[in-house]
Amino acid sequence: MKPAPFDLLIADSLEEALACLHEHGEDARIIAGGQSLMAMLNMRLAHPSVLVDVTRLRDLSYIRCKGDWLEVGATTTQAELLAWPELATRAPLLAQALPYVGHFQTRNRGTVCGSLCHADPSSEIPLALATLGGEVVLKSRKGKRVLAAQDFQTGMLTTARRPDEMVVAARFRLQEDLARFGFREVARRHGDFAIVSIAAMKTAKTLCLGVGGVAERPTIQTFDAQSAEDLEAALNAFAWQLGGSDDIHASARYRREMVRRLGHTLLQEVSNAAAS
């Protein structure tokens, strides 16, 4: 299908884009890479009356390290982040998770921040942001807000972004010394929507799992050092807490079982790797 008609602003500056959002509010949508939004427009699941194209805002295309943070600008594509030479050493979880984001053809246009804004419960980038305790930077004509990942993504395809705000950057926590990460995904085909995706992180302070594709948004659970029985019980409780639902791809029960099994494997992997 084709998108329903809309007015279009090709923004030449951030100020112009924010002014348009200020004027049109909920009727306007930002489009960057459009790898989720274009599909929704074509299927007429989204029908904004004004579309604001920000792809010309090249000064928002950057990858920067600032203190403990890796900051990625609004128009930086997933392919650009994946090709960043320091990704594997400075953000190993992203290096593991990004190859699962769609296919290389969609990563060539899809942006990191766009994926966060779309807020699909099975998306890898929101899961990585939540697991790493990241932040999202929003701007409007009224000013700037910084929201923690868990405060930004509030539910299925839903964020705390206000209608006059644009996400201008995402901040992922940079690699700490001795931190270890693992990532696994179950999907019908590489690049498809994840049935379950799991990230594990072990740092000096914490051992945790992040799970996507089961609950309505990525969910993080910390695990204390504990006996094998306690760990199984904790994973089981976590799986039930996530719930999940039946759909054409898998049952809720299958999803919970993947959380128990893959979660266990990943926790062991990052714990053993950290000890060695």
Place this chain on the structure above:
Amino acid sequence: MPLHPKNRPVAVELQLNGKPQRGAAAPNMLLSDFLRQELGATGTHVGCEHGICGACTVRLDGRAVRSCLCLAVQAEGRRVETIEGLAEADGSFGILQDAFHRHFALQCGFCTPGFLMSLADYLEGNPDPTEEELREALSGNICRCTGYAEIVKAALYAAARLRGDADSSRAK
């Protein structure tokens, strides 16, 4: 602030396979439709129109992208390469086309332009892929005829020829 009103076509100029081309597109016109309907470049095929099948893949400034997930106006001033640009100057098959022909890597041919444009970009970035890497790279294109085995063979053969070592054992 230049707000382009809906339903009013905007002039779009781009480089199509190295030649400047010009057409008009309403703000909601897809790049795939612009190529086919405005510029007459019907080699790019439109399958699912929501980014899943990969049939409409073209190169935008050299990178393989879905032309159904791109607005025509977003291609303004950019380089677009399509299947029409893959043949040699004398009209004979280019290396990728020849490889698909030689290895029976198509039946109905609907998906083929997308596979070829994906491979054209991918093999530039990774000229010597393993079969596993190629299968992953090709996972973004759907073919309902071949079962993919011949497509993978053709891709390995094309990669070897593009590297200039058509005699390598993997290419046979």
